[in-house]
Amino acid sequence: MPRITVTVDGVKYEEDVEPRLLLVHLLRERLGRTGTPVGCDTSNCGACTIMLDGKSAKSCSVLAVQADGCDILTIEGLSEGGRMHPMQRAFHEEHALQCGYCTPGMVMAAIDLLREDPDPSEETIRHGLEGNLCRCTGYCNIVRAVRRGAQEMGQAVNTP
Amino acid sequence: MIPAPFDYVRPDSLAEACQALAADEEAKVLAGGQSLMPLLRLRLAYPSRLVDIGRLPELKGVHDRGDHVFIGAMATHDEVMRSHVVNADCPLIALATATVADPAIRHRGTFGGSLAHADPAGDLPAVVLALEGVFVTRSEQGEREIPAAEFFVDYLESALRTAEVLVGVKIPKLGPGWGFHYEKFRRTAQAWAIVGVAAAVRRANGSIAEARIGLSNMGPTPVRAHAAEAGLRDAELGDQVRQACEQAAADTSPSSDLHAQADYRRHLARVLTHRAVRAAAGSP
Ligand SMILES: Cc1cc2nc3c(=O)[nH]c(=O)nc-3n(C[C@H](O)[C@H](O)[C@H](O)COP(=O)(O)OP(=O)(O)OC[C@H]3O[C@@H](n4cnc5c(N)ncnc54)[C@H](O)[C@@H]3O)c2cc1C
Ligand code: FES
Ligand code: FES
Numbered sequence: 399m400p401r402i403t404v405t406v407d408g409v410k411y412e413e414d415v416e417p418r419l420l421l422v423h424l425l426r427e428r429l430g431r432t433g434t435p436v437g438c439d440t441s442n443c444g445a446c447t448i449m450l451d452g453k454s455a456k457s458c459s460v461l462a463v464q465a466d467g468c469d470i471l472t473i474e475g476l477s478e479g480g481r482m483h484p485m486q487r488a489f490h491e492e493h494a495l496q497c498g499y500c501t502p503g504m505v506m507a508a509i510d511l512l513r514e515d516p517d518p519s520e521e522t523i524r525h526g527l528e529g530n531l532c533r534c535t536g537y538c539n540i541v542r543a544v545r546r547g548a549q550e551m552g553q554a555v556n557t558p
Numbered sequence: 559m560i561p562a563p564f565d566y567v568r569p570d571s572l573a574e575a576c577q578a579l580a581a582d583e584e585a586k587v588l589a590g591g592q593s594l595m596p597l598l599r600l601r602l603a604y605p606s607r608l609v610d611i612g613r614l615p616e617l618k619g620v621h622d623r624g625d626h627v628f629i630g631a632m633a634t635h636d637e638v639m640r641s642h643v644v645n646a647d648c649p650l651i652a653l654a655t656a657t658v659a660d661p662a663i664r665h666r667g668t669f670g671g672s673l674a675h676a677d678p679a680g681d682l683p684a685v686v687l688a689l690e691g692v693f694v695t696r697s698e699q700g701e702r703e704i705p706a707a708e709f710f711v712d713y714l715e716s717a718l719r720t721a722e723v724l725v726g727v728k729i730p731k732l733g734p735g736w737g738f739h740y741e742k743f744r745r746t747a748q749a750w751a752i753v754g755v756a757a758a759v760r761r762a763n764g765s766i767a768e769a770r771i772g773l774s775n776m777g778p779t780p781v782r783a784h785a786a787e788a789g790l791r792d793a794e795l796g797d798q799v800r801q802a803c804e805q806a807a808a809d810t811s812p813s814s815d816l817h818a819q820a821d822y823r824r825h826l827a828r829v830l831t832h833r834a835v836r837a838a839a840g841s842p
Contacts, residue, residue, distance in 0.1 A: 400566060417566030417608065418598075439559055439599045441592065442748070447662055453636075454662040459595040463566050464588075464612060510661065528747040529660025 402466035406431065407475025415462045422446045422457040424465075425472060433474040433502055437531075444530030447503035447510075448472050454510035456529070473502035476509075485509055488547035489540075496534035504530050508544045516552055518544070561598035565607040572616045572696055572723065578609045579721040580698045585609055587723060589632060592659070592667035593675045617670065617725060620644055628694075630726040631670020635659070638669050648689060648729045650738035650758055654681045657740065660748045670724045673709070676716040676779070681742065683710055684780035685756040688772030691729045697722040710779035735767075736760050739837035741830040742774075745817065751775050752818050753826040755783075755806070757834035765794045766839055776810040776827055785809065786831055795841050799832070806831035 399414040406429055413428060425431040425448070436458055437445030446458040449471040457470075476483035482490070485505050495501045504527065511518060511526030518526065523544045524537070532540060566588075569575040579585050584606035588594060597603040611617055617632035620641040627647050629638060638644055639655040658664060658672070658681050672682045673693070686706050693704040695718060702722075709717050718724060742754040754774030760767045769790040771783040789802030812823035 416563065418561040418563050420560070420595075420599075423560070440596050441663065444660070444662065450665075453665045455666055456662050458599070459592055459663075460666065461566070461588075461591065461595075461608075463568070464591065464610065466568075507662065525747075526661060529662050 400463050400466070402463055404462075404465050404468055404470055406470045407472055413462070417461065417463055419462045420458055421448075421450075421460040421462050421465050421470075424462040425457060425470070431472050431474050434472050435499055435502065437499060437503075442529075442531065443500070444503040444507060444527075445500050447506040447530065449506060449510065452513075454507055471506075473505060476505070483509075484550035485544070485547035488543040488550060492539050492543035492546055494535060494539040494543035500530060500532040500534075504532065504540055508547060511544075512548055512551065517548060520545070559599050559601060561595075562601060562604050564605050566610065567607065568610040568613060570613075572611075572614055572725070575609055575611055575614060575723055576696055576698045576721065578607070579723070582607050583720060585721075587611055587674070589671035589674070590634065590666040590668040592663050593671060593677070611723060617723075622647070623728070626692075626728045626730045628726050628728055629669050631668060631674070631724045633669045633726075635664035635667050635669065635672075636661070639664070647731045650685055650689060650740060650756060651682070651729065653738060654685045654740040654742075654754075654756060657681055657742050657751075657754075670726065673727065674716055674718060674724045676710050676712075676714050678710075678713060678777060678779050679750040679775040680780075681740070681751060681754055681756075681774055684754060684772030684774040685740065686727060686729070686772075687780050687782060688756045688758055688770045689729050689732070690770070691727045693717075693727050694725045695722050696725050701725075703728075707782075713778040732758060732760075735762070737838040737840050739834045741834040741837070743826050743830055753812075753823050753830055755827065755830040755834040757831070757838040759790075759835055759838035761839050765792055766790050766799060766835070767792065769835060769838075771806065771831060771835070773806070773810065773827055773831075776807065776812045776823060778811070778813075781810055783808070783810075783827070783831060790835065795836075795839060799835060799839075803832035803835055804828055 437443035441459045586605035588608040621628040756772040758770045785805035785808035807824035807827040
């Protein structure tokens, strides 16, 4: 069995993995990061989105062995000192979730799209979230939350 | 679902990758995995071994090679659509790549993977066909070059032999005077093309001097719209161009499926070709 090293939410792990083990199953079943859910078998829904070496990826579509040596950030690594990340808070405040199943992936995809454009228009947000499906909300509140999260993240950067 | 078991190797060089593939007939190349992983999870594919080419330096990057651009097979969609070289010298590829899937898939899916997969609904096969790219491959038998017109053999079938790796594609530069457009019709965001049209047009004195048109999803392989191309030679913008584009679906054999009937696909090919050609010619 291949042995891999991964850093997840700042913690380094060494694991022996079967080649067919998906990254999302490593996260959930071996490392206890159940904050990252699985929503489909076809790479469509985006619920499982994480950051792989700083870029969004669908963790159901990556083998754990492919992530050997990589740095992974999940939804559970976002809060600092018990305080929610501004994007998490914005989702909460704008009622951008109902059942919440898509939310971890939405939040990660939202943070990813801000790497490119820290002050995105509604259209940029809608394009940036193309790979994330929500069965409940109808997206309006999600888009609002991403705008609000972006503004709050911008302020956090500007006021040290 | 969980994929069926397989062995995994991650060679350090292209030569080792070719060896690992040659040693096992049921082995498959793993690039970005964005087409392969769903196939494994739905248990539609049962490779005995995956040869991960993801870290091979020989397959990476986009390179300006004078008269052509060389796009490495492992260049990700995200890299390709942002590449200055691609945007300057073969912008049609950047335009089409930006419509592929979604940002997370574009971070991992690769240029070479989309082409080797040979899905006629994919966006890049028709584009590379229109741009007359040349596929560079490697196997234990050595290197081969395959012109785009011979690369796409049948549905999900390319001219790649077992144990052969696509190294990259040479895209000839078309020089000044050419305009480009990719027109894609789909029902939802992040969806595949119901029909896609890649157009490259050389304009001269208010008319079109020559045009190259590649069609996505108009048959088991991507195809060139030869009849429309012939009609567009020296065609004046306006009625002549419109009439030429009416030939866009000639000699195609689109399928009927959940998304569209064949006759609707033919209709789309004509309408989208007209739009793509006008946009490529810079005419509103
Ligand atoms: C939800 C979703 C939506 C999508 N939408 C689109 C879309 O709109 N348009 C579009 O064009 N594509 C779309 N795709 C497909 C996407 O473009 C994939 O990235 C691409 O088809 C495969 O690239 P990959 O690197 O992930 O290849 P992989 O999945 O790793 O491999 C695909 C196949 O090609 C073979 N292969 C890969 N690289 C090589 C090589 N260098 N040499 C030899 N064989 C090789 C593999 O063995 C395998 O059979 C979508 C995919 C998903 C999951
Ligand atoms: S679980 Fe649906 S995209 Fe990963
Ligand atoms: S809140 Fe239920 S799927 Fe998005």
